[in-house]
Amino acid sequence: MLICAESVGKTYKLGVQTVTALRAVSLNIDAGAFIALSGPSGSGKSTLLNIIGLIDTPTSGRLLIDGHDVTNRPPEVLAHLRARSIGFVFQTFNLLPVLTAEENVEFPLLQFREFSIRQRRDRVAQLLDLVKLSDHARHRPNQLSGGQRQRVAIARALATGPRIVLADEPTANLDHRTGTRILRLMRRINRMYGTTFIFSTHDPRVIEVADRRVDIEDGAIVRLGVRNGKTWTYAAERTASTPDDLPDELPDELN
Amino acid sequence: MLLSIAVRNLARQRTRTLLTLATIGFGVVGLVLVRGFVDDVLWQLRQATIHSQLGHFQVFAPGYIEGARRDPLTHLIAEPADAIAKLRAIPGVEAVARRLSFSGSLSNGHGQVAVVIEGIDPASEAQIGTAVRIVAGVALDRASGASVMLGEGVAQELGLHPDDTVTLLAATRDGALNTLDATVAGVFRSPFKDYDAIAVRIKLDDAQALVGVDSVNSLAVLLRADTPVARTIAAARHVLPPNRYDIRGWRELADFYQGTAALYHREFLVLLLIVSLMVVLSVSNSIGMSLHERRGEFGTVRALGYPPSTVFREVIAESALLGASAAVLGIALGSALAMLISAVGISMPPPPNSEFGYVAAIRLSVSSVALAALVGVAASIVGAIQPARRLARMPIVEALRHAS
Ligand SMILES: Nc1ncnc2c1ncn2[C@@H]1O[C@H](COP(=O)(O)OP(=O)(O)O)[C@@H](O)[C@H]1O
Numbered sequence: 001m002l003i004c005a006e007s008v009g010k011t012y013k014l015g016v017q018t019v020t021a022l023r024a025v026s027l028n029i030d031a032g033a034f035i036a037l038s039g040p041s042g043s044g045k046s047t048l049l050n051i052i053g054l055i056d057t058p059t060s061g062r063l064l065i066d067g068h069d070v071t072n073r074p075p076e077v078l079a080h081l082r083a084r085s086i087g088f089v090f091q092t093f094n095l096l097p098v099l100t101a102e103e104n105v106e107f108p109l110l111q112f113r114e115f116s117i118r119q120r121r122d123r124v125a126q127l128l129d130l131v132k133l134s135d136h137a138r139h140r141p142n143q144l145s146g147g148q149r150q151r152v153a154i155a156r157a158l159a160t161g162p163r164i165v166l167a168d169e170p171t172a173n174l175d176h177r178t179g180t181r182i183l184r185l186m187r188r189i190n191r192m193y194g195t196t197f198i199f200s201t202h203d204p205r206v207i208e209v210a211d212r213r214v215d216i217e218d219g220a221i222v223r224l225g226v227r228n229g230k231t232w233t234y235a236a237e238r239t240a241s242t243p244d245d246l247p248d249e250l251p252d253e254l255n
Numbered sequence: 256m257l258l259s260i261a262v263r264n265l266a267r268q269r270t271r272t273l274l275t276l277a278t279i280g281f282g283v284v285g286l287v288l289v290r291g292f293v294d295d296v297l298w299q300l301r302q303a304t305i306h307s308q309l310g311h312f313q314v315f316a317p318g319y320i321e322g323a324r325r326d327p328l329t330h331l332i333a334e335p336a337d338a339i340a341k342l343r344a345i346p347g348v349e350a351v352a353r354r355l356s357f358s359g360s361l362s363n364g365h366g367q368v369a370v371v372i373e374g375i376d377p378a379s380e381a382q383i384g385t386a387v388r389i390v391a392g393v394a395l396d397r398a399s400g401a402s403v404m405l406g407e408g409v410a411q412e413l414g415l416h417p418d419d420t421v422t423l424l425a426a427t428r429d430g431a432l433n434t435l436d437a438t439v440a441g442v443f444r445s446p447f448k449d450y451d452a453i454a455v456r457i458k459l460d461d462a463q464a465l466v467g468v469d470s471v472n473s474l475a476v477l478l479r480a481d482t483p484v485a486r487t488i489a490a491a492r493h494v495l496p497p498n499r500y501d502i503r504g505w506r507e508l509a510d511f512y513q514g515t516a517a518l519y520h521r522e523f524l525v526l527l528l529i530v531s532l533m534v535v536l537s538v539s540n541s542i543g544m545s546l547h548e549r550r551g552e553f554g555t556v557r558a559l560g561y562p563p564s565t566v567f568r569e570v571i572a573e574s575a576l577l578g579a580s581a582a583v584l585g586i587a588l589g590s591a592l593a594m595l596i597s598a599v600g601i602s603m604p605p606p607p608n609s610e611f612g613y614v615a616a617i618r619l620s621v622s623s624v625a626l627a628a629l630v631g632v633a634a635s636i637v638g639a640i641q642p643a644r645r646l647a648r649m650p651i652v653e654a655l656r657h658a659s
């Protein structure tokens with residue numbers, strides 16, 4: 001089990017009010033999965049992704065990555081875990097504006113002494129080739145289209161070779177066609193390298209690219225689905241069971 | 256690459272960076288100029304002090320400094336000729352002037368004033384006293400017979416002019432009163448008015464005869480330009496053992512200089528604090544705004560795995576870079592201005608206790624320039640600490656909410 005959320009809850013205190021963003025969510029995710037987190041705006045998708053991505057902490061429950069409890073680790077330890085194991089793709093792309101495309105991709109690698117300049121260059125070139133942006137390597141983010149920026153962001157997310165890539169609404173700032181392409185690119189990378197992808201979306205059309213779906217409403221998982229050809233097979237309604245309990249049919253290769 | 260990111264981020268918010276740069280830079284310029292001005296004023300005061308009365312250091316008999324006021328004639332220098340020979344042998348010593356000074360009075364038939372009578376070697380004294388001007392008459396060594404040089408204030412007090420006859424009255428070592436009839440050779444003006452108001456100078460032989468001693472109570476030593484003073488004093492102490500001779504540097508003997516230097520240094524310190532505070536506030540404000548706008552980026556940077564400590568260091572480095580650039584610019588501009596101002600000169604009114612106005616300049620020194628630069632860089636770093644800490648502690652999720 002790569003990721004295991006055990007009754008993860010998150011509440012915010014706003015003055016005297018308490019806002020519940022997540023209520024005791026339990027979820028197991030295997031390595032190599034390509035999962036859509038779906039649900040309306042405000043349902044808790046971002047909160048769950050942030051907790052899994054170790055950039056936010058749950059107020060109750062536990063999170064295990066590779067069997068290790070990472071719930072109450074100090075910031076420096078979490079930072080190290082993120083650097084090694086988790087890549088992020090953001091709704092707003094979040095490229096560093098002063099860096100070129102290739103520098104943005106290289107940026108996460110600078111944390112590690114073990115990479116020589118040569119190794120970094122090779123890796124960056126390889127990743128830019130993967131996202132088909134080799135000829136835009138020297139462009140600044142503001143010289144790239146939204147889709148191109150998101151491809152740079154994907155290359156950046158993969159730079160340190162993480163096992164998990166988290167993408168919170170990666171297509172929300174893109175038109176439908178571009179968004180679908182971005183997801184297909186992620187899908188291909190998932191197939192090629194076995195990288196686990198979890199992305200969130202509230203757009204039903206985008207979910208069609210996923211091979212598993214976790215539907216969230218009001219801070220709770222309402223159902224889990226596995227792609228079955230062009231349709232979904234749902235395991236249960238209002239359950240906290242895991243996708244592993246589901247019939248394990250291989251979805252159609254997309255792209 | 257991290258450094259180049261800092262540079263690019265500074266270049267990105269050009270206006271703000273330039274404004275902060277200008278603030279720090281002007282602070283540095285101000286420090287260079289003010290410190291240079293203070294250094295020059297004190298340097299001129301030092302020169303005036305050394306070249307009017309004190310020389311670079313003086314030799315006394317032990318106990319003289321403490322007891323001089325009560326009885327200057329009981330603490331006389333042992334074997335002055337031998338001491339002079341030893342002093343002259345020290346490298347860098349240009350002149351040694353013997354002095355015998357004691358209190359007495361001066362009268363001209365119409366009136367009488369209390370004076371300090373100084374017996375001097377006119378030739379050696381002239382070498383030391385380049386800041387002393389003769390405003391009427393001639394120097395002692397160009398007058399024959401018993402003659403006296405009057406401080407300007409003394410001459411005014413009694414309305415005396417060259418060639419007038421006066422009588423000096425003093426107590427001998429044994430307590431008897433003795434007189435000396437002398438002709439006024441000339442009137443002198445030193446940079447120090449209060450000295451000119453009480454001092455009269457006669458030839459050493461006349462002074463010794465007047466008070467009945469055959470020695471002197473001080474030897475004033477002048478060094479050649481650029482001779483290290485402290486080291487030469489140490490050498491003098493070596494050849495003139497402390498049990499027989501008491502050697503004091505000019506600074507120790509110059510109360511007025513010490514007081515003035517302390518005052519100027521205090522004022523400079525206040526300016527230093529003001530400039531530091533100004534830079535700290537300015538940097539804190541501008542870095543704070545810049546970070547506020549960029550917190551989304553820092554949220555991304557942290558999500559990518561960089562720990563809070565790196566974020567903190569990045570911000571500090573960026574600010575230090577800004578401070579260093581401003582310091583370099585400030586020093587360049589400050590030095591250029593200093594040279595320009597020095598070339599023109601600052602016309603100064605006579606300081607209190609002096610008759611001379613003078614032209615001040617800006618003295619540049621490695622230490623003053625380094626201090627100004629240090630203040631620029633250090634204050635930039637200090638100013639960045641609080642904003643950097645706030646940023647490093649900001650929850651990632653909150654920072655990311657401001658990413659676009
Ligand atoms: N910092 C916060 N303070 C208060 N409430 C928050 C905060 N962040 C999220 N929430 C609330 O938590 C719930 C889930 O938010 P979120 O995870 O962003 O949903 P989604 O990503 O599905 O749109 C929402 O009701 C939201 O208003």
Ligand SMILES: [Mg+2]
Pocket residue numbers: 042045046047168169
């Ligand atoms: Mg969201």
